[in-house]
Amino acid sequence: MTLDELKRLFKKQIPVAYESLREAETMPEGEVKRYKTSAAIEVIEKAQGILESCCNDLKFKDELILAHRIENVPRERTAMIFFDYVNTEPQRAIKNLKALENLAYKRLLKLLNDQEVHLEDVSNTSQQSMADRLKAREQRMEG
Numbered sequence: 001m002t003l004d005e006l007k008r009l010f011k012k013q014i015p016v017a018y019e020s021l022r023e024a025e026t027m028p029e030g031e032v033k034r035y036k037t038s039a040a041i042e043v044i045e046k047a048q049g050i051l052e053s054c055c056n057d058l059k060f061k062d063e064l065i066l067a068h069r070i071e072n073v074p075r076e077r078t079a080m081i082f083f084d085y086v087n088t089e090p091q092r093a094i095k096n097l098k099a100l101e102n103l104a105y106k107r108l109l110k111l112l113n114d115q116e117v118h119l120e121d122v123s124n125t126s127q128q129s130m131a132d133r134l135k136a137r138e139q140r141m142e143g
């Protein structure tokens with residue numbers, strides 16, 4: 001996953017998913033409603049899974065910002081947590097929150113990439129170990 005894909009998921013796809021859920025609430029029961037609901041839930045669960053896979057390694061503020069994005073909490077509310085000047089300078093608070101959010105995306109991507117590299121290392125080690133065992137087994141059978 002690239003940084004742009006990660007940002008698109010959190011900034012665009014999640015808000016669209018919540019909008020889709022709101023639309024589905026007003027629809028009559030049927031195939032379209034089930035599809036809209038399941039597609040929206042799939043997007044939200046994907047983001048939650050990504051965040052959960054890295055939550056132990058993320059800083060609290062990064063996790064909070066990303067969790068608020070997943071829950072579609074308005075940025076103004078999130079900014080209230082971080083900046084006491086949000087009531088007097090809301091634009092500055094939102095701008096600073098967006099900067100923190102971008103840093104959180106970068107840290108999350110780094111953690112995801114580190115996890116991927118670790119999984120590849122474990123897989124390669126496992127494959128090498130299996131190959132070594134097979135080789136030793138063949139040698140025992142020959143000799």
